[in-house]
Amino acid sequence: xxxxxxxxxxxxxxxxxxxxxxxxxxxxxxxxxxxxxxxxxxxxxxxxxxxxxxxxxxxxxxxxxxxxxxxxxxxxxxxxxxxxxxxxxxxxxxxxxxxxxxxxxxxxxxxxxxxxxxxxxxxxxxxxxxxxxxxxxxxxxxxxxxxxxxxxxxxxxxxxxxxxxxxxxxxxxxxxxxxxxxxxxxxxxxxxxxxxxxxxxxxxxxxxxxxxx
Numbered sequence: 585x586x587x588x589x590x591x592x593x594x595x596x597x598x599x600x601x602x603x604x605x606x607x608x609x610x611x612x613x614x615x616x617x618x619x620x621x622x623x624x625x626x627x628x629x630x631x632x633x634x635x636x637x638x639x640x641x642x643x644x645x646x647x648x649x650x651x652x653x654x655x656x657x658x659x660x661x662x663x664x665x666x667x668x669x670x671x672x673x674x675x676x677x678x679x680x681x682x683x684x685x686x687x688x689x690x691x692x693x694x695x696x697x698x699x700x701x702x703x704x705x706x707x708x709x710x711x712x713x714x715x716x717x718x719x720x721x722x723x724x725x726x727x728x729x730x731x732x733x734x735x736x737x738x739x740x741x742x743x744x745x746x747x748x749x750x751x752x753x754x755x756x757x758x759x760x761x762x763x764x765x766x767x768x769x770x771x772x773x774x775x776x777x778x779x780x781x782x783x784x785x786x787x788x789x790x791x792x793x794x795x796x797x
Contacts, residue, residue, distance in 0.1 A: 713790060720783035723776045730773035738766045 742762040748754040784795050 709790060713787065716783040716786045716790075720780050720787065723780035723783060727773055727776040727780055730769055730776065734769050735766070735773060738762070738769050742766050 742759070742765075745754055745759045745762045749756060749759045788795050
């Protein structure tokens, strides 16, 4: 029975055989593929002794070994592909996480800006409310004082001076002075009344509630 050469060292007619380097590659992909195996098998069958053919069990053994190696190579390739897919998925997850974090940070910044604007508007509105309320309260008190106290007394003084002027007790200048005082107090009263209504109108505008019936 003739000798069956290993797949990696089968002789080819017309060419000298050289030792096989473990690190040498047989294909461009650094792996033994099916075409290479079939080429070596055909060469071995072609140059074997026809009178003493090789044992078929050795061919089957070589075929089984090649199939096992090819299966391992496919498993390795699938594992590499799965690892690459896992890396891509991890990178994609990280990118989505970073984008989500950036979106959350942007929303938080917008929320803080809105809160700051709201607080500024609230404080401004609160200051205006206090100012207008104080103005309305002061003007109301002064208008009431002029209407119920100052103006009646000034009118009474004017009437008294007019009566005294008719009897010659006072001169016309005293009457004129008392009349000017009444006019001044009336103008002051109407100024305070106007300031009161202006402040109240502002309060109604800011609160949306009628305050004066």
